[in-house]
Amino acid sequence: MITGIAHLAVVTSDIDRAVKFYTDVLGFREALRLDTDHSGTIVFVSLNGTQLELFGGGRPREPGEGEGKVGYPHVALAVDDVDAECDRLRSLGVEFDMPPTDAEAGIRLAFFRDPDGNRIEIIKFAK
Numbered sequence: 483m484i485t486g487i488a489h490l491a492v493v494t495s496d497i498d499r500a501v502k503f504y505t506d507v508l509g510f511r512e513a514l515r516l517d518t519d520h521s522g523t524i525v526f527v528s529l530n531g532t533q534l535e536l537f538g539g540g541r542p543r544e545p546g547e548g549e550g551k552v553g554y555p556h557v558a559l560a561v562d563d564v565d566a567e568c569d570r571l572r573s574l575g576v577e578f579d580m581p582p583t584d585a586e587a588g589i590r591l592a593f594f595r596d597p598d599g600n601r602i603e604i605i606k607f608a609k
Contacts, residue, residue, distance in 0.1 A: 489526065489533035490557060494598050497523050497538030503597050504534065507574050508559070529559075540598065556593070556601035564590040564606045571604075 494500035504510045510527035517523050525536045534557070561567040564582045571594065572578070579601075580593040588608025595601055 489535045490554070491535040491537060492557070492596075492600055493537045493540035494596075494600075495538075495540045496597070497525060497536060499597050500536045500538075501525050501527065504536065507571065507576065508602075510534065556603050558591075558603040558605050561604045561606055564592055564604055567604050568592050 492500070501512060504527045505512055508529070510529040512525060513528040513533065514526040515523065516525075522538050524538075527534050527536060568578060568582050576594050578592055578594045580591075582590060582592045584590055589605060591603055591605040593601055593603050
């Protein structure tokens with residue numbers, strides 16, 4: 483029986499840069515670092531029970547590459563206040579490709595990218 487999602491994997495072209503972004507900018511903490519023979523350095527970062535597995539050695543994404551293709555198009559992070567979090571992230575140099583926007587059912591969301599171009603959503607559901 484499946485009981486939940488253990489983690490999501492993110493491929494990065496620079497593992498140290500990715501760890502710095504996910505910890506210093508997004509507030510994750512480094513939970514485990516593995517130096518493997520098969521995949522190089524792998525770092526698990528954690529935030530309130532959510533884990534991402536960061537793999538180094540990827541090829542940088544070309545602008546627009548991967549949009550609309552089969553796969554996992556983004557990671558969504560829950561926030562208390564989309565606008566306040568956007569302001570905080572902008573102060574750290576994050577650029578948004580979709581500013582805070584109201585969507586159906588009282589949802590507010592915004593999108594930005596990590597240093598490798600992986601799309602990240604911040605979202606607040608209506609109460």
